[in-house]
Amino acid sequence: MASITHLQQCLNHFYGASGLRANQEKSSIFFRGVTHLASEEIVQKFGYSRGELPVKYLGVLLSTKKMSIAQWQPLIEKMVARISSWTAKKLSYAGRIQLVQSVLFGIQAYWSQLFLIPSKVLKTIETYFRSYVWLGENVITRRSLVAWDKICTPKSAGGLNLINLKVWNRAATAKNYWDLAHKCDKMWIKWIHAYYIKGQQISDMPIPQQASWLVRKVVEARSLAEAIQIQTRNNKSMIRQIYYKMVGQLPRVEWKVDTKCVLCQSCDESRNHMFVECEFARSIWKRLLKRMQRQSFWATSWDQHWKWAIENAKGKSSRAAIFKMVYVEAIHTIWNERNLRIFEKQSREAEELARNVACICNVRATDQTRTCSNLNFD
Numbered sequence: 001m002a003s004i005t006h007l008q009q010c011l012n013h014f015y016g017a018s019g020l021r022a023n024q025e026k027s028s029i030f031f032r033g034v035t036h037l038a039s040e041e042i043v044q045k046f047g048y049s050r051g052e053l054p055v056k057y058l059g060v061l062l063s064t065k066k067m068s069i070a071q072w073q074p075l076i077e078k079m080v081a082r083i084s085s086w087t088a089k090k091l092s093y094a095g096r097i098q099l100v101q102s103v104l105f106g107i108q109a110y111w112s113q114l115f116l117i118p119s120k121v122l123k124t125i126e127t128y129f130r131s132y133v134w135l136g137e138n139v140i141t142r143r144s145l146v147a148w149d150k151i152c153t154p155k156s157a158g159g160l161n162l163i164n165l166k167v168w169n170r171a172a173t174a175k176n177y178w179d180l181a182h183k184c185d186k187m188w189i190k191w192i193h194a195y196y197i198k199g200q201q202i203s204d205m206p207i208p209q210q211a212s213w214l215v216r217k218v219v220e221a222r223s224l225a226e227a228i229q230i231q232t233r234n235n236k237s238m239i240r241q242i243y244y245k246m247v248g249q250l251p252r253v254e255w256k257v258d259t260k261c262v263l264c265q266s267c268d269e270s271r272n273h274m275f276v277e278c279e280f281a282r283s284i285w286k287r288l289l290k291r292m293q294r295q296s297f298w299a300t301s302w303d304q305h306w307k308w309a310i311e312n313a314k315g316k317s318s319r320a321a322i323f324k325m326v327y328v329e330a331i332h333t334i335w336n337e338r339n340l341r342i343f344e345k346q347s348r349e350a351e352e353l354a355r356n357v358a359c360i361c362n363v364r365a366t367d368q369t370r371t372c373s374n375l376n377f378d
């Protein structure tokens with residue numbers, strides 16, 4: 001009783017000097033090794049409420065023991081709440097990624113440094129994020145989507161550069177190990193040294209089996225800390241450093257696209273090539289001009305082609321009207337053929353395509369244009 005009175009006096013002195021008073025409503029007293037009677041007396045005398053161990057912090061238990069998934073539920077709910085609000089539902093894909101990024105940042109900067117979050121909890125959170133990013137929903141769906149691990153890779157490796165919580169959490173633990181090994185001036189570190197390490201070499205001492213789950217995990221992180229060779233500690237960016245070392249060894253994705261023209265297989269694909277220079281396109285134009293009974297013309301440059309097209313399309317004559325119709329249809333057909341070959345692995349001959357163009361134009365042509373022209377559409 002005397003020691004508690006003394007402690008209260010200290011708090012009062014502190015209040016007198018700083019103006020900061022211990023709030024009786026927000027403070028609690030925790031008892032250990034005290035009879036119920038004595039604890040009752042203390043509660044009566046000082047007015048603080050009786051605290052229950054383990055302490056909850058922001059809804060999550062503060063514990064050195066491994067916690068069950070149910071005990072982590074408040075954290076999961078906090079995360080999901082952010083993506084469940086009505087404003088979140090209205091966001092675009094890019095907006096959803098931004099939101100997830102900011103929530104992730106919160107977990108990353110805060111939770112994962114306080115706790116070692118079990119991978120099952122991280123997986124649940126990530127599953128929510130994943131279906132939210134892709135579908136805008138806050139429910140876990142079973143539809144197969146791009147793996148979250150893939151999304152979390154840097155942009156250079158083809159991902160969206162979201163923080164990978166699992167890796168981040170391991171990085172945070174490795175940093176804790178580093179602090180422990182370097183005997184940083186912190187209370188918990190001194191405590192672990194005094195109780196478990198006791199002067200042993202932390203790098204090759206056995207994992208202290210009698211220690212709590214949390215302490216064991218921190219010591220176990222030594223293999224990771226050694227593998228990535230943390231050099232010097234430069235304050236807060238250390239976890240980030242470890243994290244990027246951990247994800248950094250991903251192969252870069254080369255955005256290598258086959259640039260060959262799929263119509264002729266002989267040159268690189270470009271606008272000029274595909275519509276003007278390409279042998280395949282050329283043979284379509286040739287056939288169409290023949291059908292329209294016009295002079296065969298072959299442009300050697302885009303400019304020349306363009307001038308030729310304008311020349312033929314000028315005016316209100318039915319001849320110009322027919323040309324415009326055929327021209328547009330031919331461009332569309334060439335483009336369509338190119339896409340069919342790339343995406344559907346189908347291909348048609350130039351003759352067939354030219355006939356299709358003629359057929360479509362024949363159907364579209366009004367009576368007037370048909371009678372006024374010498375179309376040879378069969």
Ligand SMILES: [Zn+2]
Nearest residue numbers: 261263264278
């Ligand atoms: Zn070509």
